[in-house]
Amino acid sequence: MKKLKFGIVGASGRMGQEIAKVIENTKGAEVFYPFDREDKWDSRKAAQVDVWIDFSSPEALKDVLKRASEHKTPVVCGTTGFSKKEKDLLEKYSKTFPVLWSSNMSLGVAVLNEALKSLAAISHFDFQIEEIHHNKKKDKPSGTAITLQENLKKAVQKDLPEPLAIRGGGVFGIHKVYSMSDEEVLVFEHNALNRTVFAKGAVQAATWLVKQKKPGLYQIRDVLFGKKA
Amino acid sequence: MKKLKFGIVGASGRMGQEIAKVIENTKGAEVFYPFDREDKWDSRKAAQVDVWIDFSSPEALKDVLKRASEHKTPVVCGTTGFSKKEKDLLEKYSKTFPVLWSSNMSLGVAVLNEALKSLAAISHFDFQIEEIHHNKKKDKPSGTAITLQENLKKAVQKDLPEPLAIRGGGVFGIHKVYSMSDEEVLVFEHNALNRTVFAKGAVQAATWLVKQKKPGLYQIRDVLFGKKA
Amino acid sequence: MKKLKFGIVGASGRMGQEIAKVIENTKGAEVFYPFDREDKWDSRKAAQVDVWIDFSSPEALKDVLKRASEHKTPVVCGTTGFSKKEKDLLEKYSKTFPVLWSSNMSLGVAVLNEALKSLAAISHFDFQIEEIHHNKKKDKPSGTAITLQENLKKAVQKDLPEPLAIRGGGVFGIHKVYSMSDEEVLVFEHNALNRTVFAKGAVQAATWLVKQKKPGLYQIRDVLFGKKA
Amino acid sequence: MKKLKFGIVGASGRMGQEIAKVIENTKGAEVFYPFDREDKWDSRKAAQVDVWIDFSSPEALKDVLKRASEHKTPVVCGTTGFSKKEKDLLEKYSKTFPVLWSSNMSLGVAVLNEALKSLAAISHFDFQIEEIHHNKKKDKPSGTAITLQENLKKAVQKDLPEPLAIRGGGVFGIHKVYSMSDEEVLVFEHNALNRTVFAKGAVQAATWLVKQKKPGLYQIRDVLFGKKA
Structure with missing residues (x-):
């Protein structure tokens, strides 16, 4: 059987290495083109890549998409921390070939975002999103919390208090969504146990993305729940 | 405006009183026929009732439905603790007029049951349901945990470990659904703060049920998310 | 047996009524002098009171102590929300007779404050206090969170981030203390289920206070763990 | 400065490697004698070891202590899973030189065990211990839960329900202690984020143990809170 040929942008970075490890442990997959910023671009080799995975940096995005x-x-x-400029690039290039972008590649967070839709039925409740991350993390709130907040707003159609952020120790990533009425409290909570969660999600997403015929800007949720028309 | 006329079966019981209180605080609603087991049945008065609410006992069900x-x-x-006999009665009578039965009338638990569907996308995870109730509660696991377990099984299409039950203090009712993989843990948790939660849900369900033209056996989830065909 | 004669300041208020109910359900105790602001003070009746309970308001404190x-x-x-002025009054009057003041009368919160001492052994961890209360509560963070923060600071001897506050629904009162290192997370959490928790604690504290011979400013922790010299 | 010379029993095992890594990252410490079952015992080399760390197996204990x-x-x-025989060995040998044994070397769990003492003040509450571990863990409940249960029993002086165990995914180790009354719930929760937590605790314990002049059977709690007489 022909193996799926992966290209990795930022291959020697922390996430790049994690992704390579997951690909190596995935049947029918191989790391075909591990690429780093300082490498010379090999267009002929790139022609054989089936799918690229990029967790490098906002600055790298333009080159990645162009190539x-x-x-x-x-x-x-x-990659997270995109400004409008990068989001526009994603929109533009995804018109001609499949691009999948998510601020959080974990399956569990995708399920959490999906579960938020059920909160539309109790939109009169009070809501609060909270996240906890290790004390090295600088951005507050996390990109995942921002995405959850956007989806929650869409579901309950009202303004929400800003997400709360706790920083401490080596907590890998906890996200909580509180829904509160006078009579009951509902909490949806996600806890990432390690970095592999993001690499696994990305590889699963890539395997799915190569089967998509149509160009388009996809999300990890589409992998699990199908692309919304 | 004409007020919605409520009948309450077991009106002097703990839940009956709670329901009466909620109805009295609901605009456009009135407690029209509070009925107790020892009362003589007044068929003419019953003819004017718009909707019945019954939290009495499995033994009472047959009379309630017949009347x-x-x-x-x-x-x-x-009412909870129904055997197959009572469930058959619900099926039978609901063929000729609208009946709504749920083991837990809270909106939050209905949302929780709905959110379980999103777990179908990660059915390879390990799952565990857990509930905590006050030390007076005798049945283990709770009726709500049993319903959650049934819905979770339907979603993930596999066998699950038995729900765990903790009994202690005056905890009103906590239900948790754990979804666990090697990389992440997702917890959906519901916490009932007081008894009113069930009365409010029942009154909201009744207000919705009187508008249903078709006979049928409804659930609290249908009130929030629409009846599945 | 002679009954313990309770005086209640603010007897018709929400907490006053709750306290009266607990006293009535306590063997060997009676509500002897329920007093409200608008009542005329009866010094002869007051002379027979064994112990006063006051949850009224900062403004009332001076009169309460003087009488x-x-x-x-x-x-x-x-009472909570005391400024330095009221705290000085407590100090002053407690020099001549026993006064017990706590921002939170629950036994569980007292245990939580005691348990914080064990965190001195891991003072190199990161810490964060968080509280959740109903959406009617105006002060942020809660008085209890402020006391926990003071005690935590004393235990770990370092600066701490401000307590976080969530407001929503009818949550009666949740307090969490997070201790986080690169390898582990410890969470101490207290959840008040109802208002009675404070009334019960106050009545238990009063029963204990009447047995204290020495004047002094006591806390609910002294009731459970003994007065520190 | 002279470095502290560590011996490791089971040096090539999973925990042995983890311990070696921590020692290498500890200033003033070195892995001097990494020993495995199949190695020939070098008594002269062993004479220079300052402290041994052993996480190997119950079967190995006798040789370890004798040497x-x-x-x-x-x-x-x-090591965990000790029967009375191994516990007797620990008692016997610790009469002539310092031995420290704990079923869980994490600082946080030691703090949790210490915090349990404060629950003596609310011994009329209901209690429940719960643990969650990965789906590969076979023993139920965990050794740590058993130790917590013993300490809790000692504190509250009454019988307790058996600890509950959840198995799923890759959860590294969660332990919860619930204290519940009619009015409040207290939860003490510990969450281990990775395996390093045990290695770090063991190395810290070893550094402390070499300074103990007196023979005796110590625990990780003694490192943090001092040996009880």
């Missing part, structure tokens, strides 16, 4: 567009190679991107 | 069927008056029933 | 001092009647005070 | 006793070298032992 992938040459051969219409699908791209899975897990 | 309601006389005038096709909708019935909201929150 | 109690007449007969050296012990006072249990659960 | 350490030759030079009265202190031993830190983190």
